[in-house]
Amino acid sequence: MIEYRNLRVALLGGGSVGAQVARLLLEQSEELANRVGAGLELIGIAVRDVNAERTVDLPKELFTTDAESLILGADVVIELMGGIEPARTYILQAINSGADVVTANKALLAAHGAELFEAADQVGAQLNYEAAVAGAIPIVRPLRDSLAGDRVNRILGIVNGTTNFILDRMDVDGATLEEALATATELGYAESDPTADIGGYDAAQKAAILASLAFHTKVPLESVYREGITEITAEQIASARKAGYVVKLLAICERLTDPATGTEGVSARVYPAMVPRSHPLAAVHGANNAVFVEAEAAGDLMFYGAGAGGVETASAVLGDLVSLARRHVVGGPGFAASVHAELPILDIGQILTRYTVSLEVTDEPGALARIANVFGDHHVSLELVEQSIVPAQAQTASHEAVRSTATLVIGTHQATEAALAATVRDLATNSVVTKIASVLRVEGA
Incomplete structure (x- = not known):
């Protein structure tokens, strides 16, 4: 028998995720109440246009444009509006009015x-955000709670479904980036402007959140190094x-x-990298996400599933809601994020990584030695x-002799990013190098 009063829930945003959250709240109200120990009453949905078409049939009287009164x-x-403003103002208003907040706003x-x-800490409110990283995959609470007593050393995450779909199509079907992106757009995985995804911006936002959680340190977005997939070619794949x-x-x-x-x-960084096919992340196909955690005591853990989608993301939102509602029933203040370690954020040049570099060089005596010397000059082992010879025609149209070239694929041992980047710069100006065909980092090996 539930004796606690109904908890009033305000929803900001009625898009694909918001509509599914509202639907589930209404359809599963009794079951959710039994889990919480109190009823969850949806008191309204704040939207820009109350007459806009919705993907879910919801009671018209729930919609309003007056977000402040609802809060x-x-x-x-x-909060499922997205963007910085007015979402930031509304969340601060909610916290300062004594409400707890759930957001998916990465x-x-x-x-x-x-x-x-x-x-939130100042007023004893709770701010939950499981849906902000990797959609339906539970990763925020495991990092924040389950692994709070462990030492997380590393996280490798596929956290953007659009780019994973594109790279997967390029790998499986041999498609070009443009062809795979067109397919992703047709299927609704990519927006009409895919810059946030293929430029790595979306993944960088999630990396900042994950790093802050894992290392108990404030990691601002501007400290996250970012490269997208726009330069990846079918030949590299x-x-x-x-x-x-x-x-x-x-x-x-x-x-x-x-x-x-x-x-x-x-370090927090985003870039395309070569992953061994034996690594669990290599088996993440389509638009799915996965987060691979390397912890000192727990060992290797992987969290896998749908990284987006209205009903899938709604699952994570409702999980946060149930958690907050239980705290209301039991009593006590919310707990703040643990960011007391204050570890320094290392520059990308200080990280240790490996490269695979593909070069086209002139096929002449001593060429390989000259290339090796460039790596040695920067202390890169x-x-x-691997070398393959590309035969050339004996003459050009102007009857000039043309030398054959060789393709070199060079894999490095681990070195600092700064040393590897300097090596690549020097290779570009070396007289025996005719083209740097590809440079990719290697991770997970």
């Missing part, structure tokens, strides 16, 4: 998370496949030792060198 009457506010958390968490790798856009959060000072720091 002031709520015990819990669910952009807002990456840019203003510290401000929002501090505001094919070359990686031949070598036993698959190319994935990875969000990498890592605990490292600063090579210059010997002190511990953290070679792990493997």
